[in-house]
Amino acid sequence: MAATVTAPLPPEDGGGPGGPDDPGGTVQPPPAEGEDAPRRVKASIGPDDHVFRLLARAGGFTVLAVMSLVGVFLTYQAWQALQVAGWSFFTTSEWNPDSGVFGIAAVLTGTVLIALVAVVIAVPLAVGTALYISEYAPRGLRRTLVSLVDLMAAVPSVVYGIWGLFLLQPELLVVGPQGDGLPRWLATYAGWIPIFRVDGFDPRDPIAAGTALTSSTFIAGIVVAMMVTPIACSVMREVFSQAPAGEREGAYALGATKWGMIRTVVLPFGTGGIIGGTMLGLGRALGETIGVYLIISPVFEIQTHILENGANSVSALIALRYGEASPFAISALMAAGLALFLMTLAVNFVASSIIARSRSGAASDA
Numbered sequence: 001m002a003a004t005v006t007a008p009l010p011p012e013d014g015g016g017p018g019g020p021d022d023p024g025g026t027v028q029p030p031p032a033e034g035e036d037a038p039r040r041v042k043a044s045i046g047p048d049d050h051v052f053r054l055l056a057r058a059g060g061f062t063v064l065a066v067m068s069l070v071g072v073f074l075t076y077q078a079w080q081a082l083q084v085a086g087w088s089f090f091t092t093s094e095w096n097p098d099s100g101v102f103g104i105a106a107v108l109t110g111t112v113l114i115a116l117v118a119v120v121i122a123v124p125l126a127v128g129t130a131l132y133i134s135e136y137a138p139r140g141l142r143r144t145l146v147s148l149v150d151l152m153a154a155v156p157s158v159v160y161g162i163w164g165l166f167l168l169q170p171e172l173l174v175v176g177p178q179g180d181g182l183p184r185w186l187a188t189y190a191g192w193i194p195i196f197r198v199d200g201f202d203p204r205d206p207i208a209a210g211t212a213l214t215s216s217t218f219i220a221g222i223v224v225a226m227m228v229t230p231i232a233c234s235v236m237r238e239v240f241s242q243a244p245a246g247e248r249e250g251a252y253a254l255g256a257t258k259w260g261m262i263r264t265v266v267l268p269f270g271t272g273g274i275i276g277g278t279m280l281g282l283g284r285a286l287g288e289t290i291g292v293y294l295i296i297s298p299v300f301e302i303q304t305h306i307l308e309n310g311a312n313s314v315s316a317l318i319a320l321r322y323g324e325a326s327p328f329a330i331s332a333l334m335a336a337g338l339a340l341f342l343m344t345l346a347v348n349f350v351a352s353s354i355i356a357r358s359r360s361g362a363a364s365d366a
Contacts (some may be wrong), residue, residue: 017166034177058340071341078335089335095300095317097325099180104314109302110217111313111340114292115285117221117306118358121229122285129229130236135262150295153230159348161294164223169295170221173213183213183307201207215297220313224288228281235280235355239273240266257296279351283344289315314340 052348053300082089084104133145173181190196201212243266251261267274292313298320299310325333 010029039289048319067345070358071338074338074341075333078331078338081331083333084328085332085335093301094163095321095332097329100330104317104339106300106302107312107317108339109304110181110296110311111286113217113304113306114221114288114311114313115282116286117218119278119282121222121225122232122281123274125225126231126232126281127235127274129233130240131165131266132235133264133267134237135258149230149233149237152358153224153234156226157227157288157291159295160223160227161291163290163342164219165203168222169214169219171217181213183216183218185309186218187213191352195304195306197305201308212309213307214296215311217296217303217307217308217311218238220292220295221306223291224285227288228285228293231284232277235277236270236273239270239277240256243269248269272357274319276351276355279354281346283351286344286347287315288313289319292316293319311326 017020029208081097084100085092089103090108091105092101093106094106095102129145133142133149137145167188171181172183186196187201191198198212247265247269248261250263257265278291292311293316296311296313296316297309298316299306300312301310302310314336318337321329324331
């Protein structure tokens, strides 16, 4: 039986191989009668789009390059001190670089404690303010409140430090007919908790010197909390305002109250924003310098009693010792700065990851 060879049909109207309707070079069946032929959609990118894309990429790479250069510079400057100290740099509480005994255990503990006190105070304030602005504030007042919160974030740190030193601390420590100051009250009724205990101080003694409660981690944490609150509030407010309108209306349709709708729709949707805003505020609190420097009385020992006089932080250590440091001591300070840089970078990276993985982050990306 002879084989039958079928020759390919010649292209007609551009529909065969190589035609405009067949860019891949394969034979496509003609469209059925009344059916539109498929067309390839191609976006038209103008010169403005190319310029914008180029600028956006340049901005992103510039930020990455600057961060990398900062890390490389700190590592280079700190390498001499890190080689001398080794791993004891993270476990030693003393700071005598010229004698070869130095470490950041004390200042690192103080940095973390001040930041934690700030976050514990700032998060409830930020959540409450963000909910009021996004859910309860009248429309005409909302823009004013947003501007005020953003203005708080723009206030210089030194202003907060002066406010804490000359106004907040004396008011917190005053003992009057209406009761004890807040630090003394905490030491009296919560002193059984280790972090609120004050060694060598009897808070129930009315003539006990109040200087034992000054320049403490607690007061420094309150000052830093005022700096952290606007940042966390801005992130949370943006997330709360993106809660789906359909879910809000559905909650109301099922008979939910205003608070019921917030509790079942807004807060679950904004969980990632709350955590992310908290972590971003924590990153700011870890690196705060001048506000803490003006409040604390520096001590180089691990101080876990937040109400007791004396505290320290990595940034305050650098500000305190840089002016009189020898070349090797400067290398040690750079090592402390490198540790703070990596810790802050890690906190901010975790915050960005949490926001991106949340419902609110996915909605904003879409």
